[in-house]
Amino acid sequence: MASSVSSFFLCPTTSTVATGAIPLRRLTFSTKATPPQHQSNNPLPPPPPPPQEKKSFAVATGELFLGLAARLIGSGVNESEVPVVEMFAEEEKAREWWWRWRKKEKIAAVVEDPIQPKVVWEQRMEDVEAERRRTAVTSPGFSFSAAGLLFPYHLGVAQLLIEKGYIKETTPLAGSSAGAIVCAVIASGASMQEALKATKVLAEDCRLRGTAFRLGAVLRDILEEFLPDDAHIRSNGRVRVAVTQILWRPRGLLVDQFDSKEDLINAVFTSSFIPGYLAPRPATVFRNRVCIDGGLTLFMPPTSASQTVRVCAFPASHLGLQGIGISPDCNPENRASPQELFNWALEPAADDILDKLFELGYLDAAVWAEENPVEKIVRDDSASLENGSTQ
Numbered sequence: 001m002a003s004s005v006s007s008f009f010l011c012p013t014t015s016t017v018a019t020g021a022i023p024l025r026r027l028t029f030s031t032k033a034t035p036p037q038h039q040s041n042n043p044l045p046p047p048p049p050p051p052q053e054k055k056s057f058a059v060a061t062g063e064l065f066l067g068l069a070a071r072l073i074g075s076g077v078n079e080s081e082v083p084v085v086e087m088f089a090e091e092e093k094a095r096e097w098w099w100r101w102r103k104k105e106k107i108a109a110v111v112e113d114p115i116q117p118k119v120v121w122e123q124r125m126e127d128v129e130a131e132r133r134r135t136a137v138t139s140p141g142f143s144f145s146a147a148g149l150l151f152p153y154h155l156g157v158a159q160l161l162i163e164k165g166y167i168k169e170t171t172p173l174a175g176s177s178a179g180a181i182v183c184a185v186i187a188s189g190a191s192m193q194e195a196l197k198a199t200k201v202l203a204e205d206c207r208l209r210g211t212a213f214r215l216g217a218v219l220r221d222i223l224e225e226f227l228p229d230d231a232h233i234r235s236n237g238r239v240r241v242a243v244t245q246i247l248w249r250p251r252g253l254l255v256d257q258f259d260s261k262e263d264l265i266n267a268v269f270t271s272s273f274i275p276g277y278l279a280p281r282p283a284t285v286f287r288n289r290v291c292i293d294g295g296l297t298l299f300m301p302p303t304s305a306s307q308t309v310r311v312c313a314f315p316a317s318h319l320g321l322q323g324i325g326i327s328p329d330c331n332p333e334n335r336a337s338p339q340e341l342f343n344w345a346l347e348p349a350a351d352d353i354l355d356k357l358f359e360l361g362y363l364d365a366a367v368w369a370e371e372n373p374v375e376k377i378v379r380d381d382s383a384s385l386e387n388g389s390t391q
Contacts, residue, residue, distance in 0.1 A: 122251065122252065122253050122254070123253075123254045124253075124255075124257075126257045127240075127254060127255055127256050127257045129257070130236050130237035130256055130257035131237045131256060131304045132237075133236075133237055134170075134237045134238065134304075135382070136170045136380070136382050137170055137171075137172060137304065137305060137380075137381045137382050138168050138170040138171045138172075138305070138378060138379070138380060138381060139172075139305040139306050139307045139378070139379055139380075139381030140166075140171075140303075140305055140307040140308060140309045140377060140378070141171060141172035141173060141174065141302075141303025141304065141305030141307070141308045141309070142161065142166070142167060142171065142172075142173055142174075142303065142308070142309050142310075142311060143173070143174040143175060143179070143300040143301060143302065143303055143308050143309070143310045143311065144157075144158075144173070144174070144175040144176075144178070144179030144180075144182050144183060144300065144311045145175070145176065145177075145178075145179050145295070145299040145300045145310070145311060145312040145313055145314070146176040146177035146178060146179055146293065146294065146295025146299050147177065147178035147179060147313035147314070147345060148177070148178060148344075148345030148346055149178070149203070149344060149345055149346065149347070149348050149349070150178065150313040150314075150341060150344055150345045150357060151178045151181065151182065151199050152196055152199055152354045152355070152357040152358040152361065153313040153357045153358070153360060153361040154178060154179060154182040154311065154313060154361060155182060155185075155192045155195050155196055155199070155358055155361065156192070156357065156358040156359060156360065156361025156362035156363075156364075156365070157311050157326055157361040157362065157364065157365040158182060158185075158186055158192055158361075159192040159193075159358075159361075159362055159365075160361075160362045160365035160366055160369065161365055161369075162186070162192070164369055164374055165374045165378065166369070166374055166377075166378060167186060168378075171238075171305075172238055172239075172240070172303035172304040172305045173186060173187060173238060173239045173240070173303060174239070174240035174241075174242065174254075174300070174301045174302060174303040174304075174308070175239075175240075175241065175242065175271070175300075175301070176242040176271055176293070176294035176295040176298060176299055176300065176301060177271050177272045177293055177294055177295045178272065178313070179295075179299075179300065179311070180239075180241040180242065180267070180268045180271040180272065180294065181219075181223070181268050181271075181272065182195075183235075183239045183240075183241070184223075184227065184231060184235055184239060184241075184264060184268055185226075185227075187231070187234045187235045187238055187239050188227050188228055188231045188234055188235075189228070189234065190226065190227075190228075192358075194226075195226070196354065196355075196358055198222055198225075198226045199354060200351050200354055201222065202218055202219065202222050202348070203348035203349065203351070203354060204348075204351075205218050206218060206347075206348045207348050211277075211346070211347055211348060212276070212277055213276070213277070213279060213280045214279075215277065215278050216269060216272075216273070216278030216279040217279070219269065219272065219278070220265060220269060223265045223268070223269075224261075224265065227261060227264070227265070228261075229261055230261075231261050231264055232258035232259065232260055232261050232263060232264040235256070235258055235264055236256065236257055236258055237256055237257070237304075238256065238304075239256055240254045240255070240256045240301055240302075240303060240304065241254070241255045241256065241264075241267040241268055241271050241294070242254060242255075242271055242294030242295075242297070242298060242301040243255060243267065243270045243271050243286060243289075243291045243292075243294045244291055244292050244293060244294055244295075244296040244297045245289050245290070245291055246283060246290055246291065246292055247289065247290050250296055250297050251297065252294065252297040252298055252301065253289070253291075254301055255267050256304070266286055267286065269284070270284055270286040270291045270292075270294075271293065271294035271295075272293060272294075273291065273292050273293050274292070274293050275292055275293075277346075299312065299321070300312065300324075305381050306381050307377075307381075309325035309326065309368075310323060310324050310325050310326075311324075311325065311326045311327070311365075312324045312326070312327040313327070313328075313341070313345075313361075314327065314328070314338070314341055315327060315328045315329050315332075315335065315338065315341075316329050317329050318338050325368055325372075326364055326365050326368045327364065328341075328360065328364060330363075330364040330365075330367040330368050331360070331363055331364050331367055334360065334363065335360060336360075344357070
């Protein structure tokens with residue numbers, strides 16, 4: 001998946017917005033018309049290439065991260081092939097330390113993704129127990145993809161799913177990066193419209209003062225002010241936050257037990273940590289682990305429900321992803337181009353564009369809902385707590 005995702009971002013294809021669709025901003029280039037030339041035996045020189053759009057530092061940083069990510073995890077290393085980091089001089093000693101550390105951490109479960117079997121995620125004992133303590137679970141659960149600053153798209157999807165009864169207080173949630181943030185917002189009981197307003201505050205701050213290297217600090221302040229004090233209690237056992245551990249090799253960790261509101265904010269911050277983008281450092285530390293963005297190892301982690309509907313803010317067909325329920329592919333004539341989405345994911349768009357992204361997410365979810373009536377797919381799934389099944 002990493003290679004396909006990276007190729008989408010680094011070499012995005014171009015699509016057009018159909019006539020009558022929601023207007024979206026585009027950059028257009030024009031050249032002065034030249035008068036017709038008299039016929040001559042000498043061929044005219046080829047026209048100069050169109051000027052290339054200048055990339056901002058934020059976009060360049062994001063592209064660099066995605067390219068490195070594809071090289072890092074594209075090979076799909078097996079557990080028996082765990083490489084030794086350079087800080088250890090003796091390979092055997094390093095491996096022994098690694099397994100002792102894993103035993104101390106009490107890894108209770110290894111979750112294999114049903115869509116991509118090569119992707120494996122770990123869970124600590126505390127996280128598994130937090131899920132088992134839930135007395136009721138409703139299926140399907142919903143998993144939200146990494147999306148950068150396309151956060152309003154996820155909010156629009158969540159708005160429709162909550163209105164129509166697909167997402168209840170008993171619905172398991174999971175997410176990476178921006179998807180993890182929206183899961184925490186949903187679990188907190190906050191209004192999606194209020195969350196959109198908070199997103200605009202963050203976007204305005206970044207437009208005025210810059211995005212790269214400082215987005216993380218702004219994000220922390222917004223979450224601290226927006227989330228209620230009991231947000232971690234509401235999220236425990238219900239919200240899976242995906243982070244990527246980078247010691248030895250990239251490996252996912254599903255976290256859904258949080259000790260405090262600060263611990264929950266640290267988890268979603270870590271899940272969103274693009275190296276050199278959220279802060280001027282290559283990684284962050286979460287619970288004594290060196291970690292980076294959860295979307296590096298999986299865009300959409302499985303929920304604790306027996307069935308998971310995956311929500312992707314990017315057109316899944318361009319990413320080569322399978323098993324996606326809600327994405328811009330639900331409404332292909334009413335979406336922005338991949339290049340526009342990529343730019344808006346790394347740099348804050350204007351407020352009117354954020355409103356359009358919210359509306360597009362709502363409309364895409366409505367198309368999916370028409371094909372999947374709530375009375376047919378929403379069901380009690382408490383038995384999955386005992387079986388531990390995830391999809």
